[in-house]
Amino acid sequence: MIDQRILDRKLEHIRIVVEEDVDFPDNCSKIYNGIRLIHQAYPGINLDDVDLSIDFLGYNLKYPIMITGMTGGNPGVKEINKMLALIADEYGIAIGVGSQRAMILHRNDDEIRRSYRVVRETARNVPVIGNIGANTLHDLSISEILDIVQYLEADALAIHFNPAQEAIQPEGDTRFSRNILDKIAELLDALPVPIIVKEVGNGLSYETVKKLHGVGINYFDVAGACGTNWILVEKYRSNNEVRKKIAEDLSNWGIPTPYAVVEARSAAPSSFIIASGGVWSGLRAVINIALGANMVGLAKPLIKNLMKGGIKQARLFMKTFIEEMRIVSFLIGVDNLDKLHRSPIVLPSDMLNYMKQRGLDHLVYGEARRFIK
Template sequence: MSVDQQAATAKRKGEHIRICLQEQVNSVGIETGLGRYRFKHNALPELSFAEVSLNTDWFGKKLGAPLLVSSMTGGTDEAGAINRRLAVVAETRGWAIGLGSMRAAIENEQLAASFSIRKDAPTVPVIANIGAVQLNYGFGVESCRRAVDIAEADALVLHLNSMQEVFQPEGDTDFRNLLVSIEQVCRSLNVPVGVKEVGWGIDAETAAALVGVGVSFIDAAGAGGTSWSQVEKFRSTDDLRRQAAEAFADWGIPTAESVTEIRAALPEANIIASGGLRTGVDAAKAIALGANLAGFGRVLLPQAASSSKEISQEQLLQQFERIEFEMRTAMFGIGVGTINELRQTNRLILK
């Protein structure tokens, strides 16, 4: 990786963080779909609130809650600080944590430190991350293995971001024959390999094809939260792409629709629901719809990116605790005391 390429990567990562913090980058005209559902209140829950437990496990590792810090960033000093703050609080509360795209660290060892969070999160699941399309641009099994090693990760996720790449000025848009390459990675690594979208959702047919070649988990990452065509619109100097991005502000499969569709088609699949989740009630709905974990992304970023490390971690801790409290309260409100009971509830109904 040349000095110019390193500078370009750092610039892009910094721009993504700034834009996500300062600009209106939500999907427009499309929502997560979680708002279409409500829980049917149980006035006689027949349990103590103190007994309501969020404890679960994911690929053999225990979690304090079925919650995930979704993949966001890495590759710069600023991004490394964000990852470490998130990791400390994820470890404290028992959440899984995903890392942003590790392409930069594979190409330049000097950038690996921003993804090295195991010392901050020694016991919770850590998920390494590579763009699936990079398997068509010189990356292979060894690159994926290197990402896992850098992060000391428990799993690897390959992200699918075809629409983002189209609008990204330096985008890689050859998505041909990726299923075969994904299968090779799944067969070769000794950790679970998952696939995630980045905000446009995954349909049942695609999920079935992925599971069929050995993918261990699917992160739906549906529409209704951050739209990366909107993010790239703010970076682009190409008027054509900037204007065209507006036409895709409502593109994608809503998170709730993606999760329910995948679960109906694949009853045994390991599913993560992410994309626009903001509260513990959202997370409870996602689990009741069929997800194994619920992921939170940009909603955590303002606190994680605070200029003060101490204030940042305190605010993040409060945010994590609030999400958990909301989730436990929703469970209490429908009379379920465990995550398994929440998955089986018949009290999530259409409004």
């Protein structure tokens, strides 16, 4: 039987994210304004020589960027996934699909399965990342998960942790107990590709990364609290006055993206870290990579530009984002990612204070940054 609720929920999420004001209230502008990369009047390089390419999951990508998982699971979103995949392939960046649970629930529905598969078929030259919720792992067998990875020909599987979203979501599933770690350890053995652990916009902490690194995870997408805010998205969908009030009170809940990058890099210094969650400009991308991320990820701006102005507008967004990354790198005298990881960065006192209280102060953190590969 078709679980219409999951299919409808996906469309509703897209509509709310695109049409309504559901971002973190100040988008972390205060934090970003306080983080300083150092302008070099004599950069010592040519803008044309800036090369931000990166090896990721067996591919050489032109830019350290991923369009993170958003959609699939409804015939109506196949075209969206196709357009996103076209952009990923064109610009040489990685791309994820949205939760593949619908694929498991509707294993015989070819249209639903193809709404994901179109990404692999369109983006042949870049990594494609599968997606499943951590809390749903309880209900799924290893072979069901293997099937969604293989059908997509995925280069990695993202497992998303979204307890804040589930806690506010009217039909939320809040089972996040200890045995998720056992299931992930089992999956790591069974899958032919790596697992990326991700949040959806409330940030990964030191403790969470440490636990998951402990069972063998080496890829993390911090998805911090600076961009799309799933507590506010679910508030929009809810008719429950209690949950709505709680959502308002928690509208700033989570770890801001730059802080989450520091938390994750300190907890698992040699792992691959993706900075996402409101990383919506080239400047923010360069700041996060200088701070300790290997790559940046973004979701909402691409789908919003696509829905509002078609592929032309989404392309223009991506082009601007990339050009801004290149120009900022040039202005700090950096022509590759290796140098960017070692470039000077000045942090605001609030951030230093946070790091100090978390035991991640700049001396400790400087050590962790040295492990970036």
